[in-house]
Amino acid sequence: MVRIDDLRKRYKDNLQDGVLILSKLLNVDKSYIYSFGEREVPREIEDRFIELMTKREEGYPIQYILEEKDFMGLNFYVKEGVLIPRFDTETLVEYIIEYINENHRDNNIRVLDLCSGSGAISLSIGHYCKNTFVYGVDISEVAIEVSNINKEKFNLTNVRFLKGNLFKALEGLGLEGQYEIIVSNPPYISKGEIESLSNTVKDFEPLLALDGGQDGLDFYRRITKESKGYLKNEGLLIYEIGYNQGEDVKDILFKEGFKDISIIKDLQGHDRLVFGFKRN
Template sequence: MITAKEILKEAVEKLKAKNIDTPQLDAEVVLCNLLGIERVKLHIYPEMEISREICHRYWEAVEKRLKHMPVQYIINRQEFMGLDFWVEEGVLIPRGDTEILVEKVIELYRKHYSPDSVKVLDIGVGSGAISVSLAAFIQDCRVTAVDISPKALKVALKNAKTHQVEDKITFAEGSLFTPLVERNKKEGFDFIVSNPPYIPKQIIANLSKEVKDYEPSLALDGGEDGLDFYRKIVEEAPMFLRKEGWLVFEIGHDQGEDLSKIMEKKDFRHIEIIKDLAGLDRVIIGKRDY
C-alpha cells in the first residue's frame, strides 16, 4: 500500500507540471475529502496507508484537477459564512467576497428591524449561499429565492434542507422579477439582494480556465459593461421594495461609481459602497425613501 505522504508527493508533482496555482493545498483537500478527515491529520500521520479503493478514486479526482476543474466541483463542497454548501457543475461556486453582502444585510437588519420579521428577495440564488445564510442567521426571516436555472434551484433547496431552513425559503424559477409578477406577488420586501452576473462580456475569455471553462456563463456574463442586470433590477426594484427597504448588490471591483449613478437616477438614497479587504468595491447598498 502507498502512504499519504507518498501519494501526495506524486499528486503535487503532477499538479505543478500543469501550473495549478495551489498544488499542495488542492492535493491535500481532495485526499482529506475522500478519507473524511481534517487536513491536520495528514501532517500528524503522514505514514497512514491509503487503501486501493481510495487510491483509485483519488487519482480520478486528481485527473479532473489536472484539467483545471475547480476543487469545489471535485469534492462538491464549499464553505460560506461558516456553513458547508453542496456545489456542483452548472452552479456558481460561492466566494468569500459575497460574505460581505450577507454581513451587511445582517448589520442593517440589526440596526433597523430587529427583532421584527423581515422579507428578503434574493435574485439569482445560485447555490443558495446568500438565501440560506440569511435564513440561518436572521431568526425571523422569510426569503423568496429566484433563479432562471432549475439546477441552481435544486442545489439551493438541497443546501436549505441541510441547514434546516427550507421552511423559511420559497424558491421560484424564472428571470429576475418575472416569477413574482406571474404569481401576482408584489408584496413589499424589506431587502432585495443580488449577486448578479457582472463580468463584462469581453473579459470572460481572459478569466482562469477554472472559471471560464467550468462555471456557468449564465452566472458570469453581465453584458458589454457588466452592468446589464443591475440596470434591470434597479429599474424594477421599487415596485417590490417596501418604503425604506434596501437594495443590496455584490459588484465588480470598479463598478461602484457607475452603479451609484444608476441607483441615484431611480431615486435610491443613502447609497454606500462597501470595500473588500483589498480596498476594492465589493458591495453597494441603497434605500428606497419614497
C-alpha cells in the same frame, strides 16, 4: 495495492489538494492521511484519485471535487453548474445582517435575493436572522436543486427558492410592494472581461453566472427598474458589484429615483457594494 504515502509522494507538488481529495475518497479526516501513511488503498480508490488529481491539474476547481465550500461559517454543498460562493460576497451578507439587526430587530421582514445560485446569500440571511423570510430566485435548474439541498442541510424553513427569470418568478404570488430588502449578486462580468478570467473560472464555472452583457451592467439596470414595484416604502436595494462598477451602478440607482445611495468598499479597499432606498 498502493500505500497512502506512495500516493502522497507522487503528488508532492500539490500535496494540499492531494490530501483533501484522498481524505474525501476514503471518507476519513485529513489527519488520517498524515498519521497512517503505511495503510494500503484499494485499487478503485487509487484510480479515482489519479483521475481527480489530473482534473485538478487542468484547473478544475477543488470545491467541485470536494463538493463543498465554506461561506459565512456554513458548509455549502456545491457542484458543477453552480457558482462557487466567493469570500468577497461575505461583505454583502455581513452588511445586510448588520442592517437588519439595527433596523428590523423587532419585526418580521421579507427579503428577496435575486440570482441566488447555491443559496449562499439567502440561506446565510435566513440562518442568522430568524425574523426574516427569504425568497431566492435563480433561472438555473442546477442552482435551484443545489440551493434546496443546502436549505435541507441547514434545516431552514424561512427560505424558499423559486426558479425563474428575475421578477417573473414572483408573478401571481401577490408580493408586489412587500419586501423590506432586495439583494442581488448578479452576473456582472462584461463581454470583454470574460476572456481575461482565469481558466479555473472561465472553463469550469457557469457562463450564466458571469455574463452581465456588453458592459456588465445589464442586470443592475433590469433589477433596479423592476425592484421599485416590489420594495416597500423605505425598502433597501443592495448589490454586490465589480471593483470598477461603483459609479455606474450608483448612477443607475440615482436615475431610477433611489435615495441615500452609497458605495461600500471591501477589505482590500475595492468598491464592492452599492445600495440605496426607495422613498415615495
